[in-house]
Amino acid sequence: MHKHPNQPDENFKILLSWLGPTDEAAGAKYEHIRQSLVKLFVYNRCWDAEDLADETIDRVTKKVSEVMEGYSGDPALYFYGVAKMMLKERHRQDALRGDSQVIEFRVPATTPEGDTAKELERRLECLEHCVQELSAESRKLIMDYYQEEKRAKIDFRRKIAERIGVDLQALRVRVFRIRASLFKCMEKCLGQVAECNELSPKS
Amino acid sequence: MSGIGMNEHDDDQKRIRGYLLGQLSDDERQVIEERIFTDPAFLADVQMAEEELLEDYVFKILPPDEAERFANRLLVSPDQRRRLETTTALKQYSEAAKKTFFRSGWGLAIAATLILAVGIGVWIRRASSLDRTVAALNVGGESSETQSDFRVELPDLRFRSQPGENVVEEPVTVPRQTNVVQLRLPVDSAAYLSYEVTLIREPDSTLFTLSHRQPVNSGNRKMLIVRVPADALTPGEYRLALKGTTADGRVDDLGSYVSTFEQSAPQ
Numbered sequence: 205m206h207k208h209p210n211q212p213d214e215n216f217k218i219l220l221s222w223l224g225p226t227d228e229a230a231g232a233k234y235e236h237i238r239q240s241l242v243k244l245f246v247y248n249r250c251w252d253a254e255d256l257a258d259e260t261i262d263r264v265t266k267k268v269s270e271v272m273e274g275y276s277g278d279p280a281l282y283f284y285g286v287a288k289m290m291l292k293e294r295h296r297q298d299a300l301r302g303d304s305q306v307i308e309f310r311v312p313a314t315t316p317e318g319d320t321a322k323e324l325e326r327r328l329e330c331l332e333h334c335v336q337e338l339s340a341e342s343r344k345l346i347m348d349y350y351q352e353e354k355r356a357k358i359d360f361r362r363k364i365a366e367r368i369g370v371d372l373q374a375l376r377v378r379v380f381r382i383r384a385s386l387f388k389c390m391e392k393c394l395g396q397v398a399e400c401n402e403l404s405p406k407s
Numbered sequence: 408m409s410g411i412g413m414n415e416h417d418d419d420q421k422r423i424r425g426y427l428l429g430q431l432s433d434d435e436r437q438v439i440e441e442r443i444f445t446d447p448a449f450l451a452d453v454q455m456a457e458e459e460l461l462e463d464y465v466f467k468i469l470p471p472d473e474a475e476r477f478a479n480r481l482l483v484s485p486d487q488r489r490r491l492e493t494t495t496a497l498k499q500y501s502e503a504a505k506k507t508f509f510r511s512g513w514g515l516a517i518a519a520t521l522i523l524a525v526g527i528g529v530w531i532r533r534a535s536s537l538d539r540t541v542a543a544l545n546v547g548g549e550s551s552e553t554q555s556d557f558r559v560e561l562p563d564l565r566f567r568s569q570p571g572e573n574v575v576e577e578p579v580t581v582p583r584q585t586n587v588v589q590l591r592l593p594v595d596s597a598a599y600l601s602y603e604v605t606l607i608r609e610p611d612s613t614l615f616t617l618s619h620r621q622p623v624n625s626g627n628r629k630m631l632i633v634r635v636p637a638d639a640l641t642p643g644e645y646r647l648a649l650k651g652t653t654a655d656g657r658v659d660d661l662g663s664y665v666s667t668f669e670q671s672a673p674q
Binding site: 236239244246247250252253281283328332335349350351376377383386387391 | 426441489
């Protein structure tokens with residue numbers, strides 16, 4: 205479970221006890237709330253969604269003892285309420301700075317300046333590595349899934365679903381999972397590459 | 408799933424898509440967001456819909472207004488941009504694997520077996536490194552990551568040009584520290600659905616072809632942007648050939664630019 209490092213252990217334990225009767229249930233609920241927070245901020249055009257999600261959890265955790273006493277209902281909705289307040293704060297700040305319309309220009313560069321071509325080359329190397337890490341069946345499925353253009357893609361996917369004996373919804377879920385594992389592998393691979401580059405002596 | 412269940416599912420999908428594209432009222436948004444927080448299965452549905460929108464964006468299936476909404480709303484964070492890059496790379500990788508596979512002339516069954524056994528990676532290792540780099544460099548449109556490019560603004564192309572036309576008179580001198588050269592071609596976006604750009608080192612050495620290119624807004628103009636690794640542009644004469652594809656699939660040869668590239672002298 206991802207626990208924000210600034211949380212004092214005692215409050216965090218109380219928070220978990222509020223979220224579920226067992227450690228396992230509380231952990232699952234916590235992860236779901238954190239993911240929901242990240243997505244809420246992402247869908248509201250915040251480029252620092254992860255930080256805002258952690259800040260929301262921080263705020264709730266600090267007050268958890270008093271909140272729990274008077275609150276009835278799903279704790280997740282309390283987090284949602286706090287997150288909405290934070291969104292309002294963010295939009296107010298953006299409006300004051302006059303830059304709410306240019307949020308996309310505040311996206312930090314994902315690659316260091318001047319290293320773009322090399323970085324992209326590494327991304328493709330990692331993709332190659334991660335595709336090879338998939339099982340043969342998953343690899344074939346994902347490669348087929350991405351091959352066709354436009355409307356042909358939809359018909360082709362229907363054929364894939366028929367071939368493997370599932371409906372389109374089940375195919376979507378299967379591809380979603382394969383893609384999630386690919387993205388995870390890519391993150392890991394790119395992270396390792398970046399780490400190696402930091403450690404290697406500069407020529 | 409029952410008929411009613413299926414309808415509910417379809418309605419959910421429409422609402423989720425509307426939510427992700429910012430097309431719902433405040434009340435409808437609130438309902439969706441509360442379900443995201445209280446129902447893990449619904450959150451998974453939303454994430455799946457987000458991935459599919461990303462795919463539709465990469466495959467250029469989205470209508471232009473939805474594509475713009477998607478880019479403005481859902482390509483904001485570094486994480487989302489990385490996912491866009493990975494999805495685009497995956498699509499190119501799959502398409503390239505397919506082309507190689509059919510060009511080889513092997514039977515379907517043999518080739519499929521080989522693909523599984525040997526792995527598609529074999530193809531990618533053999534593929535031109537420049538093709539791969541150019542394909543990856545040209546994912547998406549303009550962003551903060553392209554700000555350090557050396558930009559070359561090309562003049563309006565005289566369409567269906569004759570040899571000798573569209574010659575860029577002054578040689579283009581690329582500064583030594585440049586990593587990426589950005590060629591910017593003004594185009595008439597209303598005439599064509601997409602464009603294909605081929606860079607040829609004269610007289611006849613094709614460096615790469617980029618297909619399905621869409622123009623981006625640049626001031627009050629539409630520009631096709633082609634990013635090329637600077638080290639691929641060794642001093643010499645180059646031709647940039649442009650084709651346009653109409654909505655009904657017709658491909659028009661639109662002519663080409665001819666330009667000389669030089670490197671600045673060492674200091």
